[in-house]
Amino acid sequence: MADPRPASTLLQGFLTDVVAVESIAAVPTILDVVCQTTGMGFAAIARVTDDRWVACAVKDDIAFGLEPGGELSLETTICHEIRQSGTAVVIDHVAEDPAFCGHHTPARYGFQSYISMPIVLPDGTFFGTLCAIDPKPAKLNTPAIVGMFKMFADLIGFHLDANQSLASRTAERDLYENIVQSDTAPICVFDTEYRLIAFNKAHNDEFFRVNGFTTKVGDIFPDLFIPEQAAVMRANMARALAGEAYKVEAVFGRAEFGQPCWEITYTPLRDAAGKVFGAFHQAHDISARLRAEAELQDAQDVLRQSQKLEVIGQLTGGVAHDFNNLLTVIKSSTDLLKRPDLAEARRGRYIEAISDTVDRAAKLTGQLLAFARRQTLQPKVFAACDSVRVLSEMLGTLTGSRIRVVTELPENDCFVNADPNQFDTALVNMAVNARDAMEGEGQLTVRVRAVERMPPVRAHPAVDGPFVAVSISDTGVGMTPETLGRIFEPFFTTKAVGQGTGLGLSQVFGFAKQSQGEVVVESVVGQGTTFTLYLPRVGGAIQAPERGEPTPVVDGHGTCVLVVEDNVEVGTFATQALAELGFATVWAADAGEALAELADDAGRFDVVFTDVMMPGMNGVDLAREIRRRHPGLPVILTSGYSHVLAQTGTGGFELLQKPYSVEQLSRTLLAVAMPDRTKRISDE
Structure with a gap:
C-alpha cells in the first residue's frame, strides 16, 4: 500500500529520533491500546519536519507496508498540514467528510478512517504525530478517543524530552569524565571528612610514582602520607573545606621516590544553598621547572659575576695606569730633590710638581668614589638657576669663543638639596664633554626646568614627584647606540690618548644616583x-653660605689636640706636623683609647681630630659619644673614604678630606677649636 524509503537512507538525526521513540517502553502498549480502542488496523508515531516524514514506531495489522525508519513523502500526508496548523485531524468516514472526501491522501493510501494528534515537547517544539488509519470507517470523533490520543501524545512528548535531557546530561557527564580522565594533572575530590570520593587516573598514577602504592575511594587522604607531610596535607584540605580557593607549593612523596615539589590548586565544592560539602585539588609537578629556574639563576649569577670581574678589571687597569703616571711624577721629583747642590728654583719646581700631582691623585680618587656612589656629599639647599648663572660665564671661557653658550632659565629658582660643589662639577664635566663633541664650534644650551616626573631609564621605571631637570645640549657629532651604552663606564672614552680620563661622566652618574x-x-x-x-626638587629658602676661608694660620699657639688614628704612618705624621706647628698632641690608636684619655682629663683638650675608618667603633660613632659625654668639646672628622659617611653623612661634624695639607689641618683645627683666637691671630 505504501511506498516508503528504506531506513538505511535516513540521516543520523532521524535515526536518533527513531531510537529515542523506541527507547520509550510504553510505546508498543500505546499503539496496541490505540488499535484495540478504535478498531483500526494501523497506528504509528511519526517524526515530522518541514521536509521529512519518518516512522519511528509502527503497529501494522493491515499490511500497510511501513516499518520503523521508513518514510512517506511529506506532501502525500495530512501530517504536513497538522504540523503547519498544530491541531489534530479526526475523520470518521472519508467519503462523508466534506473537508477530506476529495483529499489526495485518502485516495493515495486507501483509508476511510483517520486520526492524527500532534506530539509537542514541553518547550513547545513540534516533534511529529501519533496517527492511526484503517480502510473501514470508524467512530473516532468522540471526547474519549480524542482525549486518549491527546493523553498519549503528551505522554510521548514528555518521555522524549526526559530522555533527551537524560541523554544530554549523560553525554555532558561523559564529556566531563573524559576531560578529567584525559587530564595529565592529578585531580582528586574529597568530602568534609577528608575521604576520597573521586579521582582521575593521573592522580593514582602520580601517587603511585611518588609513594609506591595507589589510593582508593574512601581513603582518608592525609593519612596516606608520611607524618610531616600528612599534617601539611590536612591543613591544606582544611582551608579548602573552610571555603577558601587558593594555590600552594609543597613537597609530597617519599624520599626513596624523589619527593617532588607540587603546585596544588584547591577549590571548595558547594551545594545549591552555597554550603561546602567537599573540595577538590589539582596538582602539577613543578620540580623540573624549579630546577630549570635554579639553573637559570645560577647561570645569571655566573654571568653577573663575570661581568663584575670584567668591570673590576677595566677599573683596576684604568686606576693602575693613571696612578702609575702620577706616582712616576712624584717619584721622579723626590729623586731629584735628593740631588746635592740643587738650585732653589728647581727645588721649588719639584716640590710644586709633587703638590700638584697629589691634588690630581685626590681628584682621581674623588671621581672614582663619585662613580661608585661612595663620595661624602655635603648637601645644602640651593637654587639650581643661581648656580647655572654663576657657571655660565666660566663655561664660556671653558668652551672657547667659537661655541655659543645659551641659558634658558625659568622664573622660579628651582631649589634642590644636593652638594653644590658636586653639582657644579657635574655641570662642568657635561659641558666639557659637549665642547669636545662639537670640536670647538657650535652651540651649547643649558636649560633648567621644574618637572613632575623623572622618566624611565636603563630598565628603571619612571618616578613621579617634584624634580629639577638641568639639561646640557650640544650640536656636536652625536653618539651611536653602542657608545651610549658605555658612556658612564669609568675610564671609557672615545677621545684620543691624553685628552681625557674617561671619569668625568662617571662622576656625573654617581653624583646623580647618590643624590636620589x-x-x-x-x-x-x-x-x-x-x-x-x-x-629632587625641594621647597624653602637657600641656606646661608659658609664664611670665607680665614687667612692661613700655621702656629697652633699651644692648642691641645687629641688625634685618633689607627694608621701608624698617618698618626705619626699628623702628631709630628702639629707639634712643629705649635700644637700640643696626644695620639690614641682607636676609639677605646680616645675615650679613656677623655675620661682621665677631658679638660686638657681643645679639639678631637679623628679618622672615620677604624676597627671597632668608627669615627662618627666616636664623635657622637664624645658629644654625649663632653658636650662642649668640638670634634673634627677626617677620611679618604668611608662607607659610613657615604651612607649617613657626617652627622653634623666638620670633615677634613684626605689627603690634606698641614696648613689645611692647622687652619681647620683652630677654626673649630678656637674661632675667636683664630680671628684675632689672623687680624694680627
Whole structure:
C-alpha cells in the first residue's frame, strides 16, 4: 500500500529520533491500546519536519507496508498540514467528510478512517504525530478517543524530552569524565571528612610514582602520607573545606621516590544553598621547572659575576695606569730633590710638581668614589638657576669663543638639596664633554626646568614627584647606540690618548644616583646630544653660605689636640706636623683609647681630630659619644673614604678630606677649636 524509503537512507538525526521513540517502553502498549480502542488496523508515531516524514514506531495489522525508519513523502500526508496548523485531524468516514472526501491522501493510501494528534515537547517544539488509519470507517470523533490520543501524545512528548535531557546530561557527564580522565594533572575530590570520593587516573598514577602504592575511594587522604607531610596535607584540605580557593607549593612523596615539589590548586565544592560539602585539588609537578629556574639563576649569577670581574678589571687597569703616571711624577721629583747642590728654583719646581700631582691623585680618587656612589656629599639647599648663572660665564671661557653658550632659565629658582660643589662639577664635566663633541664650534644650551616626573631609564621605571631637570645640549657629532651604552663606564672614552680620563661622566652618574636623582642621555648621530641631570626638587629658602676661608694660620699657639688614628704612618705624621706647628698632641690608636684619655682629663683638650675608618667603633660613632659625654668639646672628622659617611653623612661634624695639607689641618683645627683666637691671630 505504501511506498516508503528504506531506513538505511535516513540521516543520523532521524535515526536518533527513531531510537529515542523506541527507547520509550510504553510505546508498543500505546499503539496496541490505540488499535484495540478504535478498531483500526494501523497506528504509528511519526517524526515530522518541514521536509521529512519518518516512522519511528509502527503497529501494522493491515499490511500497510511501513516499518520503523521508513518514510512517506511529506506532501502525500495530512501530517504536513497538522504540523503547519498544530491541531489534530479526526475523520470518521472519508467519503462523508466534506473537508477530506476529495483529499489526495485518502485516495493515495486507501483509508476511510483517520486520526492524527500532534506530539509537542514541553518547550513547545513540534516533534511529529501519533496517527492511526484503517480502510473501514470508524467512530473516532468522540471526547474519549480524542482525549486518549491527546493523553498519549503528551505522554510521548514528555518521555522524549526526559530522555533527551537524560541523554544530554549523560553525554555532558561523559564529556566531563573524559576531560578529567584525559587530564595529565592529578585531580582528586574529597568530602568534609577528608575521604576520597573521586579521582582521575593521573592522580593514582602520580601517587603511585611518588609513594609506591595507589589510593582508593574512601581513603582518608592525609593519612596516606608520611607524618610531616600528612599534617601539611590536612591543613591544606582544611582551608579548602573552610571555603577558601587558593594555590600552594609543597613537597609530597617519599624520599626513596624523589619527593617532588607540587603546585596544588584547591577549590571548595558547594551545594545549591552555597554550603561546602567537599573540595577538590589539582596538582602539577613543578620540580623540573624549579630546577630549570635554579639553573637559570645560577647561570645569571655566573654571568653577573663575570661581568663584575670584567668591570673590576677595566677599573683596576684604568686606576693602575693613571696612578702609575702620577706616582712616576712624584717619584721622579723626590729623586731629584735628593740631588746635592740643587738650585732653589728647581727645588721649588719639584716640590710644586709633587703638590700638584697629589691634588690630581685626590681628584682621581674623588671621581672614582663619585662613580661608585661612595663620595661624602655635603648637601645644602640651593637654587639650581643661581648656580647655572654663576657657571655660565666660566663655561664660556671653558668652551672657547667659537661655541655659543645659551641659558634658558625659568622664573622660579628651582631649589634642590644636593652638594653644590658636586653639582657644579657635574655641570662642568657635561659641558666639557659637549665642547669636545662639537670640536670647538657650535652651540651649547643649558636649560633648567621644574618637572613632575623623572622618566624611565636603563630598565628603571619612571618616578613621579617634584624634580629639577638641568639639561646640557650640544650640536656636536652625536653618539651611536653602542657608545651610549658605555658612556658612564669609568675610564671609557672615545677621545684620543691624553685628552681625557674617561671619569668625568662617571662622576656625573654617581653624583646623580647618590643624590636620589638620575642622568638621562639622548643623542642622534650627526645632530647632537642632550644630557639631563634630574635632582629632587625641594621647597624653602637657600641656606646661608659658609664664611670665607680665614687667612692661613700655621702656629697652633699651644692648642691641645687629641688625634685618633689607627694608621701608624698617618698618626705619626699628623702628631709630628702639629707639634712643629705649635700644637700640643696626644695620639690614641682607636676609639677605646680616645675615650679613656677623655675620661682621665677631658679638660686638657681643645679639639678631637679623628679618622672615620677604624676597627671597632668608627669615627662618627666616636664623635657622637664624645658629644654625649663632653658636650662642649668640638670634634673634627677626617677620611679618604668611608662607607659610613657615604651612607649617613657626617652627622653634623666638620670633615677634613684626605689627603690634606698641614696648613689645611692647622687652619681647620683652630677654626673649630678656637674661632675667636683664630680671628684675632689672623687680624694680627
